Amino acid sequence: MAKETVLEMKNITKTFPGVKALDKVDFSLKKGEVHALVGENGAGKSTLMKVLNGIHPRDEGKIILKGEPVEFENTKEAQKAGLAIIHQELELIPYLNVAENIFLGREDRNGIFINYQKLYQKTEEVLDMLGVDIDPKAQIKDLNIGSQQMVEIAKAVSQNADILVMDEPTSSLTNQEIDILFELIARLKEQEIAIVYISHRLEEVFEICDRVTVLRDGQFVGEVETSNTNEDQLIKMMVGRTIEDRFPEMNFNPTDEILKIENLTVPDEINSASFSLKKGEILGIAGLMGSGRTELAKAIFGVFKEKSGDIYYRGKKIEIKSPADAINNGIYYLSENRKEEGLVLGLSVANNISVSVLKSMLKANTFIDSNAENNLARKYIEDLKIKTPSEKQLVKNLSGGNQQKVVISKLLSTKPEVVIFDEPTRGIDVGAKREIYNLMQELIDDGVAVILISSELPEVLNLSNRIIVMHEKKIMGELDAAEADQEAVMKLATGRRNQ
Amino acid sequence: QDLRIGLAVSTLNNPFFVDLKEGAESMAEEMGVEILVVDAQDDAAAQLSSVEDLLIKQIDVLIVNPVDGNAVVSAITAANDAGVPVITVDRGAEGGEVVSHIASDNVAGGEMAGDFIAEQLNEEGKVVELEGIPGTSAARDRGKGFNQAMDKYEGMEVIARQPAGFDRAEGMTVMENILQGNPEIDAVFAHNDNMALGAMEAIAAAGRSDEIMIVGFDAIDDAVAAVNAGDLAATIAQKPALMGEMAVETAVKVANGEEVDEYTPVPLELITE
Amino acid sequence: MNKLNNDIQKKNILEILNKFKTGIGLLILVIVLSFMSPYFLTIPNILNIIRQVSIIAIVSFGMTMVILTGGIDLSVGSMLAFSGAISAGMMVNSGLNVFLAIFIGLAAGTALGFFNGLAVAKAKLPAFIVTLAMMTIARGFTLIYTNGRPISGFNETFRFFGAGYLGRIPIPVVIMFMFLVIIYILLKKTPFGRYIYAIGGNETATKLSGINTEKIKVAVYALNGFLAAVSGIILTSRLNSAQPMSGEGYELDAIAAVVLGGTSLSGGSGTVIGTIVGALIIAVLNNGLNLLNVSSFYQLVAKGAVILLAVFLDRKSQQQ
Amino acid sequence: MNKLNNDIQKKNILEILNKFKTGIGLLILVIVLSFMSPYFLTIPNILNIIRQVSIIAIVSFGMTMVILTGGIDLSVGSMLAFSGAISAGMMVNSGLNVFLAIFIGLAAGTALGFFNGLAVAKAKLPAFIVTLAMMTIARGFTLIYTNGRPISGFNETFRFFGAGYLGRIPIPVVIMFMFLVIIYILLKKTPFGRYIYAIGGNETATKLSGINTEKIKVAVYALNGFLAAVSGIILTSRLNSAQPMSGEGYELDAIAAVVLGGTSLSGGSGTVIGTIVGALIIAVLNNGLNLLNVSSFYQLVAKGAVILLAVFLDRKSQQQ
Numbered sequence A: 001m002a003k004e005t006v007l008e009m010k011n012i013t014k015t016f017p018g019v020k021a022l023d024k025v026d027f028s029l030k031k032g033e034v035h036a037l038v039g040e041n042g043a044g045k046s047t048l049m050k051v052l053n054g055i056h057p058r059d060e061g062k063i064i065l066k067g068e069p070v071e072f073e074n075t076k077e078a079q080k081a082g083l084a085i086i087h088q089e090l091e092l093i094p095y096l097n098v099a100e101n102i103f104l105g106r107e108d109r110n111g112i113f114i115n116y117q118k119l120y121q122k123t124e125e126v127l128d129m130l131g132v133d134i135d136p137k138a139q140i141k142d143l144n145i146g147s148q149q150m151v152e153i154a155k156a157v158s159q160n161a162d163i164l165v166m167d168e169p170t171s172s173l174t175n176q177e178i179d180i181l182f183e184l185i186a187r188l189k190e191q192e193i194a195i196v197y198i199s200h201r202l203e204e205v206f207e208i209c210d211r212v213t214v215l216r217d218g219q220f221v222g223e224v225e226t227s228n229t230n231e232d233q234l235i236k237m238m239v240g241r242t243i244e245d246r247f248p249e250m251n252f253n254p255t256d257e258i259l260k261i262e263n264l265t266v267p268d269e270i271n272s273a274s275f276s277l278k279k280g281e282i283l284g285i286a287g288l289m290g291s292g293r294t295e296l297a298k299a300i301f302g303v304f305k306e307k308s309g310d311i312y313y314r315g316k317k318i319e320i321k322s323p324a325d326a327i328n329n330g331i332y333y334l335s336e337n338r339k340e341e342g343l344v345l346g347l348s349v350a351n352n353i354s355v356s357v358l359k360s361m362l363k364a365n366t367f368i369d370s371n372a373e374n375n376l377a378r379k380y381i382e383d384l385k386i387k388t389p390s391e392k393q394l395v396k397n398l399s400g401g402n403q404q405k406v407v408i409s410k411l412l413s414t415k416p417e418v419v420i421f422d423e424p425t426r427g428i429d430v431g432a433k434r435e436i437y438n439l440m441q442e443l444i445d446d447g448v449a450v451i452l453i454s455s456e457l458p459e460v461l462n463l464s465n466r467i468i469v470m471h472e473k474k475i476m477g478e479l480d481a482a483e484a485d486q487e488a489v490m491k492l493a494t495g496r497r498n499q
Numbered sequence B: 001q002d003l004r005i006g007l008a009v010s011t012l013n014n015p016f017f018v019d020l021k022e023g024a025e026s027m028a029e030e031m032g033v034e035i036l037v038v039d040a041q042d043d044a045a046a047q048l049s050s051v052e053d054l055l056i057k058q059i060d061v062l063i064v065n066p067v068d069g070n071a072v073v074s075a076i077t078a079a080n081d082a083g084v085p086v087i088t089v090d091r092g093a094e095g096g097e098v099v100s101h102i103a104s105d106n107v108a109g110g111e112m113a114g115d116f117i118a119e120q121l122n123e124e125g126k127v128v129e130l131e132g133i134p135g136t137s138a139a140r141d142r143g144k145g146f147n148q149a150m151d152k153y154e155g156m157e158v159i160a161r162q163p164a165g166f167d168r169a170e171g172m173t174v175m176e177n178i179l180q181g182n183p184e185i186d187a188v189f190a191h192n193d194n195m196a197l198g199a200m201e202a203i204a205a206a207g208r209s210d211e212i213m214i215v216g217f218d219a220i221d222d223a224v225a226a227v228n229a230g231d232l233a234a235t236i237a238q239k240p241a242l243m244g245e246m247a248v249e250t251a252v253k254v255a256n257g258e259e260v261d262e263y264t265p266v267p268l269e270l271i272t273e
Numbered sequence C, D: 001m002n003k004l005n006n007d008i009q010k011k012n013i014l015e016i017l018n019k020f021k022t023g024i025g026l027l028i029l030v031i032v033l034s035f036m037s038p039y040f041l042t043i044p045n046i047l048n049i050i051r052q053v054s055i056i057a058i059v060s061f062g063m064t065m066v067i068l069t070g071g072i073d074l075s076v077g078s079m080l081a082f083s084g085a086i087s088a089g090m091m092v093n094s095g096l097n098v099f100l101a102i103f104i105g106l107a108a109g110t111a112l113g114f115f116n117g118l119a120v121a122k123a124k125l126p127a128f129i130v131t132l133a134m135m136t137i138a139r140g141f142t143l144i145y146t147n148g149r150p151i152s153g154f155n156e157t158f159r160f161f162g163a164g165y166l167g168r169i170p171i172p173v174v175i176m177f178m179f180l181v182i183i184y185i186l187l188k189k190t191p192f193g194r195y196i197y198a199i200g201g202n203e204t205a206t207k208l209s210g211i212n213t214e215k216i217k218v219a220v221y222a223l224n225g226f227l228a229a230v231s232g233i234i235l236t237s238r239l240n241s242a243q244p245m246s247g248e249g250y251e252l253d254a255i256a257a258v259v260l261g262g263t264s265l266s267g268g269s270g271t272v273i274g275t276i277v278g279a280l281i282i283a284v285l286n287n288g289l290n291l292l293n294v295s296s297f298y299q300l301v302a303k304g305a306v307i308l309l310a311v312f313l314d315r316k317s318q319q320q
């Protein structure tokens, strides 16, 4: 099945100030194949694809598309040549609706007007093809991040491109949606469309990809056929060493109850939620997209003004009116949306990490001790292996996964007693994931109580000792993790109670 | 000789002061002296700065048209300290050493307008006063004189007193609104011609030109033309160009060590058809 | 039966109120003023108010588009004065035909706006500084061109645009409605309009979608200059005089109308309908204060307080 | 050998230039002006310029902080006038001691700023509208308090703050430098300052990091009111008179200084050093145009053009 090569990138080099993001990288793509691009956070995957799409100019190298050398000045030219890209960081317009976003710049027209009838119809078609139920007239700002991700996918797919780049398309999707996406990819393959697939979930790579290219530190490490390799080997290529198991064997040591929630209700968001949490345990929260897991977490964290119900902390009833109250009590929430809610992109790594604990590192009780601040940042850069030229780098210049590590560092710096992780491993590479799992183990060893919200069911199943499942803003039931399996969780998550 | 005169004008966004400046410039040319003009755009602090800038250039005499009589004192003192004699035009200063003051009296002008209206209406009628920018000396003084006059007559009543920013468009808008709320108006006095002309358009558009007489202030070209056409009843002429000329003449005298009068009044004139 | 009817009506009213949330401040203002002054809610006064609002409204429409892209334009007042002066000068001094003179005035405003657009979109300079500079430059041009003196003496044809009527409706109002409809449709129904929202919402994303954002921005600033010129010509005609200082401070009034109307200064969301409501709030307020003969110093306090109250009511009703 | 030395020197100069990129527009302006006017680069004139700049600079420092949080304050000019008038009135009309009067003036400005802060941070109203309303309200208060007339007749102690000297250095300059240093340190070295940047960069994220963003914002607006009051008192002392209309239009000057200095209007990045450079550009320009005796209408054009050029040079040099 020797297919023709549609794209060849040769010797691609790209430097940012202080960072050599790509160093003589080769990459090739054949018609009708799904070609995985894997590597640790900051390996240069997104950058390579941005160079391909004319978003970043390259310093060196050649791009040969369908036999012709090409030089794209901007995305429009790349689009014209048949390239489409799903961006890792969502690039949507908040106040335009779904249909307008999908066809932005490519609207059907009726004279000088947009032909909305056709626009909505075509949007329905694309969304149907993706099998998702999103209103074409809904504004992007009202969609949760998973739906936004589906819109981003629809946008790229609708371009009928010959080459489709997917930069971590599944990082915010639930299993069901991932299945739908994979079916779609299978169909696109039949249409001889070439797909570049970037993901940190290696099982996905083995499920749908034909070949894999591995990058490490901006360098090309190798290219292999999926059928000729296995996870361990890929991981070794990526990180240069072996990682035994995906999930560590967790040791729970639940002691005293630290947090108890009773009838917590937020109008339109959460319906009478009750549960309790012990020190030294990990409570998993599972549910489908939009089931209200994030809202529950935010309600505890004091984000909503209007709410009812009681929160007991170490047996005492407390009022959490703002995130500041929560943090002062030792509760920290890690947002699922690092770009909007987690980071100040224009500040440095050090400034982001220290922001919650700034008041505890003062000189003369007034001035920020910048040595302490930088040391703190350097500690986490080392501990979490954050890839950055220095702690002074602006966060917006980090790769997606490394940005996530910065948010986690910020959380750890407060030495919290209750941690709510909302999709903590979004966009994080295998090695780093394992480090985060280890970190959770360390946290519970220290008697910290952890709540883990994750759309990756295996994560919830393997890391928690108890699981509560949500459905339509309500807690449907609780499962013991040792006995629970995927099926039991899904049953509750879709609204069917266990007999 | 090489005489250098500094002229600090309060604003050049108003034809009145443009006339004043041009009068000064033409006289300077006639007398063969150099004149440096700075414009404070009605900002007292900017005036102080620009006077300081003039002093840096070693002028021989400073003519200042104050934005404000009190605030200008700092500028005058600065000139005094630098040994530069000061002449004020149009508005006076409340302190500092001023060798000569050349101006007409705004309070008297307001009173003149008030008396004229009362006379025309046989001392009985309803009058609207369009005020200038609140807090400016022209608005204060003209309003003061006008209301002094109104108080003299039993039958005269000021039924509306509204600010219209010395601006023609605002004068029109404010007048339109006042017309809505006041079915009976006999006369309008505006603190300047721009507002009077704006009010005139509003009154004409409302078809009430026959009932309402309008009096302005400053005698700018447009207003004089309107008076001649019978659209405005009167305007008060202050002769800004003459003021400018007299100021430069006086400045040259001062520079040459001649005696000058402490106060030279520039006569006001009521311009009617 | 009756109760049911009542309920339905109540619901309808609530729904309508809900739809026009931006108008609630205006509505309350109108109700209060109609109790306070018998002259306020009369047909002549209402016509009077909408005629007064038309000039600033047309400027605000352009400003809405600029702000939707995330920009700002401080030069509208100066562009307005410049265009008015040029048109007037062409007629009075150069003896040109009315329509040609108007055309040149409009072209002048558009050109200044176009320059703003180039500096913002191509040279990537901050809109605030660019248009602040244009504010002084265009004012300077106007003063130089007019030598600081008003230009007047127009013929009847020219007077029509500012002082004429179509039936009982003043021409400026007709022109304003025309532009309201055009720009409403432009923003809602055309790609150009949607791109304006897109740029304000996320400029990078818009660019990544292959849209020439620079071209759109240049067009928006040019259009804004054009609309300022339209206002300038109407004002000149209405005043029967081109004032070199006219339009001073209009930038703040226009921006206030846009923001009062619910458009966010950071761009991306807002409507031109909101803007006209915002402009009406300001105009109704000025009219009401004049009718009530509030004395000048207290007018300032009242004006500020009412604007604050109006925006407060609006935002509260929207949060529900 | 010599060549090497030259190279090193060249490199050093380039590096220095690079560090003070924001200043490049100012530098070129100074060089050009010193060639054009013999009076320009003299000690008295330099002192003259920095004394002139001090009042607007102090206002701009507060504005920098407000803009860094992503806000804006149009009421600075009015708060300045109000504080100046209150201090003057307390001394002249109420016969209070100078220092008590100054204290009350400062408190008045701070209170107005505090109110702005509450409306923006707590009631979540748009800063533009809130401060526009405050601009008229505070101006109204000032006119009511002074009855539209200037207040004057101060004693020598009070005169010292605006007209006094410390050695050869005018007191307003001393005060300005003091605040420059304080606010520089506040922004760079204290948690409060860091939070200001964080809020401007991403308010939601900052709040979720446990920072009471509302409190910080209220404090920033109050501080801005305080600094406007400081300026108001210096100006009153310098003019030897509290003018009810003083400070009009200062909001645009202050914002211009901030934006010229490289602070982004959307918040999150910028420095107070940039702001003082921005303020100096405007002051040097005004001074230069006066020294060169450019006639007033052409001054407007020249001023706009030079500002445009300065910001253009700055941004280009920063892009390199």
Ligand SMILES: Nc1ncnc2c1ncn2[C@@H]1O[C@H](COP(=O)(O)OP(=O)(O)OP(=O)(O)O)[C@@H](O)[C@H]1O
Pocket (backbone or CB within 6 Å): A016, A017, A019, A020, A021, A039, A040, A041, A042, A043, A044, A045, A046, A047, A048, A088, A387, A388, A396, A397, A398, A399, A400, A401, A402, A427, A429
């Ligand atoms: N605009 C930029 N400026 C400076 N450095 C950048 C920029 N964009 C990316 N980098 C750096 O280039 C390197 C490669 O980044 P890239 O985003 O390609 O990584 P990635 O492989 O996609 O990682 P991830 O899996 O975390 O998304 C990183 O070190 C990153 O910090």
Ligand SMILES: Nc1ncnc2c1ncn2[C@@H]1O[C@H](COP(=O)(O)OP(=O)(O)OP(=O)(O)O)[C@@H](O)[C@H]1O
Pocket (backbone or CB within 6 Å): A141, A142, A143, A144, A145, A146, A287, A288, A289, A290, A291, A292, A293, A294, A295, A336, A455
């Ligand atoms: N501003 C809004 N207006 C209307 N609906 C909204 C708005 N924001 C969120 N929603 C909806 O609220 C629901 C909750 O979304 P959210 O993603 O936060 O829940 P979740 O259970 O945490 O899901 P996820 O799996 O994405 O973490 C979704 O159905 C979403 O579409």
Ligand SMILES: [Mg+2]
Pocket (backbone or CB within 6 Å): A045, A046, A047, A088, A167, A399, A400, A401
């Ligand atoms: Mg990436």
Ligand SMILES: [Mg+2]
Pocket (backbone or CB within 6 Å): A293, A294, A295, A336, A422
């Ligand atoms: Mg969620």
